[in-house]
Amino acid sequence: MSAHNELITAAELADILDQPNLRLFDCTTYLEPAPEGSSQPYLTVPGRHTFEAGHIPGADFLDLQGEFSDPDTELRFMMPDVAQLEQAFGRHGVSNESRLVLYSIGTPMWATRFWWMLKSLGFENASVLDGGLDKWKLEGRPLETGPARGYPPATFTAKPRGGFFVDKHATLAASSERNTVVVNALGPQFHKGLEPSRYGRPGRIPGSCNVSAATLLDPKTKVFVPLAEAEAKFSAQGFTKDKRVVAYCGGGISATIDLFLLYRLGYDNLTLYDGSMGEWAKDASLPIETD
Known part of the structure; x- marks a missing residue:
């Protein structure tokens, strides 16, 4: 491997x-x-x-x-x-x-x-x-119970890379860029603004498409769907590998499922709006869109 x-x-x-x-x-x-x-x-x-x-x-x-x-x-x-x-x-x-x-x-x-x-x-x-x-x-594999034994402390030295996280200003700019896809990983009812949002105003970032993280998993086993199936879902929303992707959700967590699969599919211009709807929905200066 x-x-x-x-x-x-x-x-x-x-x-x-x-x-x-x-x-x-x-x-x-x-x-x-x-x-x-x-x-x-x-x-x-x-x-x-x-x-x-x-x-x-x-x-x-x-x-x-x-x-x-x-x-x-x-x-x-x-x-x-x-x-x-x-x-x-x-x-x-x-x-x-x-x-x-x-x-x-x-x-x-x-x-x-x-x-x-x-x-x-x-x-x-x-x-x-x-x-x-x-x-x-x-699969019936062995489990251990009780507190973690932990690992011996070590030294970790980061080599930080830019572009993995963006803020609300960069996301607002991205939402009107022709070569960028902004994708919402929340469920369709939240994307459309049909249900109250726990984050604030219901709705989505204007112009964003919807590939719900939940649709990228097998509901029973929790494994990821096959790559071909994931590719079809993204392609249907206009994704192409020459475009930049900005992903968001509620708190910057479930959107990483979309990013993980896109990365495995060979997309390499990927970023996460870290504040996601937890920030966007509360900020009245930012536009919001509903169906």
């Missing part, structure tokens, strides 16, 4: 569990309904409880909101500065020589978010487990 294979199956992972340079991480977060009157769209609950109830043997747990997001913004899950990430990954035993495998429960979006962040830091040797813990369990 090549070092730059972004996707790994449960069977392939089972074969490398004893490799000393493997760093295996459960990245799960849960979004719980926010209490009445809360200014936040949802409560973020780290998946430590489900990790301790059962994880792939040897895995460690990564708390996205706790250690790997910007603490100085109202918005959830925003990309923090490079020094914070170097220290956090280093604490969890990641060095530049590590082989990372990332997984989550119920949806791969937490794993693809970490994969995207690592790519932006110049780290290439990270894979997402196809189907996550759901598929691992479906």
Whole structure:
């Protein structure tokens, strides 16, 4: 298997569990309904409880909101500065020589978010487990319970690359550029503005198309749809490899499923609007479109 294979199956992972340079991480977060009157769209609950109830043997747990997001913004899950990430990954035993495998429960979006962040830091040797813990369990593979044993601390040095994240100003400009596709990964009812949004004003970024992240997964096994099927969905929305893509969702998480598949399909001009609708829907100076 090549070092730059972004996707790994449960069977392939089972074969490398004893490799000393493997760093295996459960990245799960849960979004719980926010209490009445809360200014936040949802409560973020780290998946430590489900990790301790059962994880792939040897895995460690990564708390996205706790250690790997910007603490100085109202918005959830925003990309923090490079020094914070170097220290956090280093604490969890990641060095530049590590082989990372990332997984989550119920949806791969937490794993693809970490994969995207690592790519932006110049780290290439990270894979997402196809189907996550759901598929691992479906295949009857062994589980371990209890707190993470963790990995010995290491030194991780980032080689940051630009263009992986854009702000609302760049996204607004992109929405009227002929050579750019802006894609919304939320469900069609939210894209059309037919249902109230937990982020603020209902609707979408003007001119954006919709390839819902949920349609890129098998609902039962949580594996990614075959690449040909994904390609057909993107092509139907006018994607071509010579265009730039700006992806967004609610909080910059599920859009990384779209980006992960586009990357695997050979698209190389990809970026994430990190603030997504969590920022856009609340900012009355930004235009919004509904059906």
